[in-house]
Amino acid sequence: MKNYTTDKIRNIGIIGHGSEGKTTLTEAMLFNAKATDRFGRVEDGTTTTDYDPEEIKRHISISAAVAPLEWNQHKLNVIDVPGYFDFVGEMAGALRVVDSACIVVGAVSGVIVGTEKAWDYCKEYGIPKIIFVNQMDRENANFNKVIDQLKDLYGTAIAPFQVPIMEGGQFAGYVDVIAMKAVQFKGKDQVEIPIPENMMDVVEPIRTMLVEAAAETSEDLMEKYFSGEDLSEEEIRTAVREGVVCGDVVPVVCGSAVNNQGVTTLMDTIVGYLPAPGECGSETGEHPSTKDPVERTCSASEPFSALVFKTVVDPFVGKLSLFKVLSGELISGTSVYNPNREKNEKINNLYLLRGKKQESIDKVVSGDIAAVAKLQTTMTGDTLCDQSNPVIYEGIRFPEPSISLAVLSQKEGEEDKVFAGLYRLTEEDPTFTVEKHPETGEMLISGVGEMHLEIISKRLQNKFGVGAAYKEPKIPYRETIRKPLRAEGRHKKQSGGHGQFGHVWIDFEPLPDTEQEFEFVDKIVGGVVPRQYIPAVEKGLREALPVGVLAGYPMVGIRATLNDGSYHSVDSSEMAFKIAASLAYKKLENANPVLLEPIMRAEVIVPDDYMGDIIGDLNKRRGRILGMNPLGNGLQEVVAEVPQAEMTKYATDLRSMTQARGSFKLEFVRYEEVPAISVPR
Numbered sequence: 304m305k306n307y308t309t310d311k312i313r314n315i316g317i318i319g320h321g322s323e324g325k326t327t328l329t330e331a332m333l334f335n336a337k338a339t340d341r342f343g344r345v346e347d348g349t350t351t352t353d354y355d356p357e358e359i360k361r362h363i364s365i366s367a368a369v370a371p372l373e374w375n376q377h378k379l380n381v382i383d384v385p386g387y388f389d390f391v392g393e394m395a396g397a398l399r400v401v402d403s404a405c406i407v408v409g410a411v412s413g414v415i416v417g418t419e420k421a422w423d424y425c426k427e428y429g430i431p432k433i434i435f436v437n438q439m440d441r442e443n444a445n446f447n448k449v450i451d452q453l454k455d456l457y458g459t460a461i462a463p464f465q466v467p468i469m470e471g472g473q474f475a476g477y478v479d480v481i482a483m484k485a486v487q488f489k490g491k492d493q494v495e496i497p498i499p500e501n502m503m504d505v506v507e508p509i510r511t512m513l514v515e516a517a518a519e520t521s522e523d524l525m526e527k528y529f530s531g532e533d534l535s536e537e538e539i540r541t542a543v544r545e546g547v548v549c550g551d552v553v554p555v556v557c558g559s560a561v562n563n564q565g566v567t568t569l570m571d572t573i574v575g576y577l578p579a580p581g582e583c584g585s586e587t588g589e590h591p592s593t594k595d596p597v598e599r600t601c602s603a604s605e606p607f608s609a610l611v612f613k614t615v616v617d618p619f620v621g622k623l624s625l626f627k628v629l630s631g632e633l634i635s636g637t638s639v640y641n642p643n644r645e646k647n648e649k650i651n652n653l654y655l656l657r658g659k660k661q662e663s664i665d666k667v668v669s670g671d672i673a674a675v676a677k678l679q680t681t682m683t684g685d686t687l688c689d690q691s692n693p694v695i696y697e698g699i700r701f702p703e704p705s706i707s708l709a710v711l712s713q714k715e716g717e718e719d720k721v722f723a724g725l726y727r728l729t730e731e732d733p734t735f736t737v738e739k740h741p742e743t744g745e746m747l748i749s750g751v752g753e754m755h756l757e758i759i760s761k762r763l764q765n766k767f768g769v770g771a772a773y774k775e776p777k778i779p780y781r782e783t784i785r786k787p788l789r790a791e792g793r794h795k796k797q798s799g800g801h802g803q804f805g806h807v808w809i810d811f812e813p814l815p816d817t818e819q820e821f822e823f824v825d826k827i828v829g830g831v832v833p834r835q836y837i838p839a840v841e842k843g844l845r846e847a848l849p850v851g852v853l854a855g856y857p858m859v860g861i862r863a864t865l866n867d868g869s870y871h872s873v874d875s876s877e878m879a880f881k882i883a884a885s886l887a888y889k890k891l892e893n894a895n896p897v898l899l900e901p902i903m904r905a906e907v908i909v910p911d912d913y914m915g916d917i918i919g920d921l922n923k924r925r926g927r928i929l930g931m932n933p934l935g936n937g938l939q940e941v942v943a944e945v946p947q948a949e950m951t952k953y954a955t956d957l958r959s960m961t962q963a964r965g966s967f968k969l970e971f972v973r974y975e976e977v978p979a980i981s982v983p984r
């Protein structure tokens with residue numbers, strides 16, 4: 304692929320709900336640009352961007368994949384982004400570096416939750432959009448219904464550039480509303496035809512709306528329009544492009560990706576209307592040392608800076624870091640600085656990636672996307688820059704993991720390989736974490752959803768050849784006592800020669816605050832227990848605390864007062880008093896021991912329509928509703944305190960209840976006594 308200047312580059316993310324044809328559309332674009340010599344099919348596992356074994360097996364996209372192509376003397380870096388919500392982290396990474404997005408909407412399914420989420424993400428990142436109404440070849444395809452849905456949600460920003468021509472229920476072509484010409488599909492070709500007479504009533508109002516939108520972009524055009532003069536096609540296109548770049552206009556085109564109909568027109572629209580890197584403004588970061596703002600424009604004359612938006616881990620090739628150059632240029636063989644890690648990195652192998660295929664290149668210009676192999680310390684979200692002109696950019700706002708499972712090796716003896724592989728996969732996927740629970744001792748993996756964690760297990764098997772098994776994580780219950788108890792611990796053992804003797808009386812009582820785990824008080828007088836043995840008594844109690852007397856959970860919230868005992872001048876020892884203390888501890892079973900459970904603060908954000916269902920469900924989970932906060936845009940925040948034991952699968956349940964429109968976060972608040980009816984067996 305030849306080198307392109309920044310103004311000839313378009314970085315575009317293909318986003319939308321799952322199974323609306325995003326990967327097929329990407330494949331059609333590659334085929335039309337002759338970047339591939341055959342049109343791959345998702346069903347056959349032959350597409351360029353779905354190359355992972357699990358993607359091929361499941362016929363869905365799991366990872367965002369870059370697919371550069373050449374079209375009309377421009378370079379298009381197309382990023383095929385997964386639509387399933389378990390892989391939303393891939394969208395966050397892609398949208399951080401693209402300059403525009405194509406939202407794919409099904410002509411049959413219409414605007415659904417994935418469409419709304421894609422739009423909201425574009426709005427959050429300030430990204431210009433185009434909408435491609437796909438699957439026009441399907442029975443019951445309804446372009447007008449989709450347009451009405453889009454207008455209801457997003458108002459006058461929606462600007463249809465085309466109206467489909469339907470003949471006998473079949474998608475036969477389209478009318479270009481700006482050029483006022485019609486195109487008919489003839490096999491693989493497109494033939495220009497007169498606009499059908501019966502369509503003028505539909506086309507004219509849409510064109511009038513577009514002309515008005517164009518006129519509103521400048522006073523000169525407004526004056527010309529109101530004086531009755533017609534705007535030229537070029538004036539309309541220029542004005543509409545300005546509206547698209549600033550986000551006020553969202554073009555809508557239609558087609559069938561699987562039949563490769565209308566795709567070349569979409570590609571022309573991307574080149575003609577969507578912005579080049581830097582057209583949407585400069586990138587602002589900060590100086591790593593002084594924290595002063597640093598602004599960089601997307602220009603070759605600026606010092607080099609780039610953002611790593613994705614990491615691919617391969618056990619054979621090593622680590623590939625995908626990045627976008629935000630300013631300056633990067634030449635192979637140079638050294639760059641990573642301010643996030645305060646390390647220098649050597650750039651030896653630069654690649655242009657197309658799916659899994661790598662093409663070596665020697666230079667990456669400002670605004671372009673490429674990959675570099677074997678960076679030592681760089682992670683996803685890190686900045687790379689010129690050390691003499693350092694800058695650090697905001698990273699990528701990945702969603703927090705929302706579901707956790709305990710993980711163990713399927714085969715004994717492979718534990719090290721399993722956890723080493725899992726840690727490698729966290730480099731690739733920042734929405735996935737691995738950590739050891741400090742209380743239960745279990746290794747926990749956390750992700751966005753159940754499918755996400757299932758895919759992690761399969762990738763571990765495919766990439767590292769080891770299997771992991773999942774199970775429900777243990778809830779870190781604790782125990783305490785509810786009434787004071789005076790307990791005796793007496794340890795006496797004779798076995799010839801020196802024996803063992805330790806004897807203590809300990810007053811146990813509950814502390815007012817169970818967050819205070821243990822308090823030891825020495826009230827020995829008269830030397831009934833010698834000074835040198837008192838630390839052994841405390842140590843014996845502390846060593847006993849991790850195993851409670853009720854169900855074996857750690858004991859907390861206890862004050863132990865040593866106030867009496869006896870000793871033997873020959874047979875007493877530290878060990879004997881430790882054992883005596885532990886024997887006294889076991890008698891806490893008579894101090895009304897109770898089980899404590901962790902209580903979490905849940906903040907659940909849902910659309911207004913789901914409020915009743917969510918509150919009812921939280922009540923069923925033994926939750927206490929603390930408040931409801933309106934957030935605007937039809938969203939409400941429900942704040943509640945809920946036992947952790949009731950929230951283990953909440954991510955899945957919330958997604959089901961809200962059609963994936965809800966989100967939540969949990970944080971630990973305190974421990975509370977488990978109601979008798981809920982005590983785990």
